[in-house]
Amino acid sequence: xxxxxxxxxxxxxxxxxxxxxxxxxxxxxxxxxxxxxxxxxxxxxxxxxxxxxxxxxxxxxxxxxxxxxxxxxxxxxxxxxxxxxxxxxxxxxxxxxxxxxxxxxxxxxxxxxxxxxxxxxxxxxxxxxxxxxxxxxxxxxxxxxxxxxxxxxxxxxxxxxxxxxxxxxxxxxxxxxxxxxxxxxxxxxxxxxxxxxxxxxxxxxxxxxxxxxxxxxxxxxxxxxxxxxxxxxxxxx
Amino acid sequence: xxxxxxxxxxxxxxxxxxxxxxxxxxxxxxxxxxxxxxxxxxxxxxxxxxxxxxxxxxxxxxxxxxxxxxxxxxxxxxxxxxxxxxxxxxxxxxxxxxxxxxxxxxxxxxxxxxxxxxxxxxxxxxxxxxxxxxxxxxxxxxxxxxxxxxxxxxxxxxxxxxxxxxxxxxxxxxxxxxxxxxxxxxxxxxxxxxxxxxxxxxxxxxxxxxxxxxxxxxxxxxxxxxxxxxxxxxxxxxxxxxxxxxxxxxxxxxxxxxxxxxxxxxxxxxxxxxxxxxxxxxxxx
Numbered sequence: 001x002x003x004x005x006x007x008x009x010x011x012x013x014x015x016x017x018x019x020x021x022x023x024x025x026x027x028x029x030x031x032x033x034x035x036x037x038x039x040x041x042x043x044x045x046x047x048x049x050x051x052x053x054x055x056x057x058x059x060x061x062x063x064x065x066x067x068x069x070x071x072x073x074x075x076x077x078x079x080x081x082x083x084x085x086x087x088x089x090x091x092x093x094x095x096x097x098x099x100x101x102x103x104x105x106x107x108x109x110x111x112x113x114x115x116x117x118x119x120x121x122x123x124x125x126x127x128x129x130x131x132x133x134x135x136x137x138x139x140x141x142x143x144x145x146x147x148x149x150x151x152x153x154x155x156x157x158x159x160x161x162x163x164x165x166x167x168x169x170x171x172x173x174x175x176x177x178x179x180x181x182x183x184x185x186x187x188x189x190x191x192x193x194x195x196x197x198x199x200x201x202x203x204x205x206x207x208x209x210x211x212x213x214x215x216x217x218x219x220x221x222x223x224x225x226x227x228x229x230x231x232x233x234x235x236x237x
Numbered sequence: 238x239x240x241x242x243x244x245x246x247x248x249x250x251x252x253x254x255x256x257x258x259x260x261x262x263x264x265x266x267x268x269x270x271x272x273x274x275x276x277x278x279x280x281x282x283x284x285x286x287x288x289x290x291x292x293x294x295x296x297x298x299x300x301x302x303x304x305x306x307x308x309x310x311x312x313x314x315x316x317x318x319x320x321x322x323x324x325x326x327x328x329x330x331x332x333x334x335x336x337x338x339x340x341x342x343x344x345x346x347x348x349x350x351x352x353x354x355x356x357x358x359x360x361x362x363x364x365x366x367x368x369x370x371x372x373x374x375x376x377x378x379x380x381x382x383x384x385x386x387x388x389x390x391x392x393x394x395x396x397x398x399x400x401x402x403x404x405x406x407x408x409x410x411x412x413x414x415x416x417x418x419x420x421x422x423x424x425x426x427x428x429x430x431x432x433x434x435x436x437x438x439x440x441x442x443x444x445x446x447x448x449x450x451x452x453x454x455x456x457x458x459x460x461x462x463x464x465x466x467x468x469x470x471x472x473x474x475x476x477x478x479x480x481x482x483x484x485x486x487x488x489x490x491x492x493x494x495x496x497x498x499x500x501x502x503x504x505x506x507x508x509x510x511x512x513x514x515x516x517x518x519x520x521x522x
Contacts, residue, residue, distance in 0.1 A: 048412060050408075050411065050412070070411050070412060070414060071411075071414040071415065071416050071417075072414075073414070074412075074413065074414025075414060079412075079413075080412045082408070082409065082412055086406050086408060086409035086412070087406075087409070088401070088402045088405040088406055088409065089405065090401070090405050091398065091401060091402060091405065095398050095401075095402075096402075098395075098398065099398060099399060099402050099410070099413055099415065100413055102395065102399060102413060102414060102415050103414055146413070150413070150414065
């Protein structure tokens with residue numbers, strides 16, 4: 001579904017991603033692993049149109065999306081849930097969710113809202129509250145739910161576990177996995193928590209200094225000594 | 238006593254209208270809009286021409302608001318959107334340039350302060366010891382209606398909620414696919430519509446000349462600071478509060494009549510820098 005070919009992106013004259021080639025199918029969870037500054041977030045920002053690539057191409061179901069405005073890319077079906085959640089703290093939970101479906105009509109929004117409520121029942125009781133009052137885990141759920149309101153074909157998740165307790169992280173990761181399979185949605189998951197990410201993903205890519213250094217199925221990566229040493233905390237764990 | 242209070246409210250409602258325009262623009266587009274007052278002056282000048290051409294007052298008010306909306310649209314579409322990517326300070330300079338352009342244009346035609354007809358004539362309304370000027374009553378009522386409409390627009394309509402989201406987190410709004418460019422147009426249009434209304438409401442009291450809105454613009458800034466600079470509700474309350482307090486001060490301590498509002502701004506920034514309704518700059522991530 002998603003095909004990225006020899007993609008190069010940067011900030012001004014500084015190139016961050018070099019010749020990245022990557023693929024994700026529908027109903028597949030694909031992890032992007034890598035240390036700080038490897039270019040993981042840059043990759044997601046380029047896919048969602050915040051950054052414009054200098055070279056290469058990105059396509060979703062054979063529609064070329066690189067160089068389009070973010071609002072066009074969302075319509076085509078790519079939703080980016082950013083690092084640090086970026087919910088609107090002063091707006092109500094309901095308004096936050098509705099903004100996720102800005103482009104959908106009222107009918108679709110109603111349906112998607114029901115789906116989000118059934119996925120995250122916690123949000124249901126708090127629709128009228130201001131989003132800033134939610135706990136970290138709830139805010140992450142809201143950010144995810146807001147993304148789902150756009151009814152994406154491809155969901156880009158940037159560090160959904162950031163600042164969350166391990167138990168809540170597991171809960172959210174399970175939901176992500178279920179969503180991918182149930183809605184046949186592709187998920188591109190950027191994570192520091194490589195162990196948990198590999199647990200729920202089908203395949204993974206390892207980014208080092210802006211290049212894809214390794215890729216393979218999650219099991220292959222889990223057993224790769226290099227990956228174990230760098231991202232899984234060595235053999236003892 | 239009540240007459241003072243009422244007169245203050247009426248003045249304050251004009252501050253509120255202008256301050257709302259400034260705050261809307263600042264919070265969504267991050268541009269300090271210096272042209273809010275003079276846009277009102279320019280539109281009041283147009284209103285005077287329309288009124289002299291015997292166009293009925295209510296129709297004139299509507300034309301003026303629509304014209305403000307159109308000018309706001311034009312400014313964002315034609316100028317601001319072009320400058321946004323290259324220079325932020327450029328956008329602020331454009332608003333300053335607009336004040337000069339408007340004052341220049343009106344200055345060609347209006348050499349001396351010109352009386353502006355009030356929307357409703359007739360003597361003040363008197364209840365016992367309370368004296369209420371008709372024009373004051375009208376501008377207070379109209380401001381109230383406009384504030385209510387504006388709040389409904391900002392809190393109940395899709396584009397209004399999206400505007401508020403843009404003010405909170407532009408990056409997130411972009412990621413959700415909210416058409417940021419259209420929202421900017423929407424906000425400038427509203428702000429200049431408010432400017433036109435403020436201009437035509439206050440002109441009968443101050444008489445028209447190229448610089449007559451400068452004081453209002455300054456007071457509106459102070460009202461906005463008082464309200465917290467990024468809160469529309471704050472701008473409304475700040476404007477009314479400033480109008481009332483100022484009116485009492487100028488009655489009881491006329492010596493500090495002119496400097497009072499400036500002293501107030503210093504005090505607010507010293508002791509309550511986030512204003513009455515503003516959010517603190519540092520937020521939880």
